[in-house]
């Protein structure tokens with residue numbers, strides 16, 4: 576891939592196109608090793624899962640930075656568990672104070688069964704938080720008009736789902752992702768949630784996604800550290816392939832080895848004899 580494939584959002588360089596969540600790992604040590612293996616651009620963290628004691632602890636910020644280790648990963652607090660714009664805005668403001676970052680992954684869930692975002696509340700929260708100076712990265716559906724509304728609200732990127740959170744089904748609606756890529760050619764698109772295998776992450780990247788965010792597939796792998804590395808390689812490969820340009824698919828077979836004429840070595844041999 577060209578060295579010039581620098582990844583920026585809101586004019587800030589992001590070190591990797593693979594982003595990872597921080598829940599459900601078998602242990603903190605395994606999680607840290609998985610981050611070291613994948614070197615994710617962002618690591619997301621839910622404030623809701625922290626205890627009041629955690630939040631009051633002055634060392635908390637320090638501990639989170641230790642989790643990120645020597646990697647160049649950034650912390651991306653999220654508003655997981657929020658069901659209204661009001662709740663999400665309050666949590667984002669708390670996250671900014673606690674983690675000293677204006678980046679926020681905005682989640683407003685509208686349906687408990689599918690964990691589908693409430694896109695009306697999402698756009699409303701995105702507008703307010705953007706006005707307050709946040710860099711809002713919204714977890715959304717793959718609906719073109721919703722993504723356009725989020726961009727108009729001030730989001731520097733959109734994060735449409737591949738499939739519902741935790742399902743591992745991959746890109747269940749490739750048509751929608753293709754539509755988003757075609758209609759929003761200059762928008763940063765991060766496929767967020769539902770990715771179960773490295774091949775699915777690669778598919779998203781081959782389709783032109785700018786990055787992939789996932790959690791369950793690594794945290795719940797039999798070997799999270801190895802799986803994290805596999806996802807990192809898949810995301811890089813998918814990106815390189817997208818840039819390289821694909822051959823055109825065709826229905827009829829077309830010989831990749833020429834069958835007409837003499838083999839080149841035959842000609843070369845004859846020429847050799849001639850010189851003798």
Ligand SMILES: CC(=O)[C@@H](O)[C@H](O)COP(=O)(O)O
Nearest residue numbers: 596740741768769789790791
């Ligand atoms: C929106 C959301 O919460 C996702 O980022 C989730 O954390 C990752 O989804 P998977 O666990 O399906 O990868």
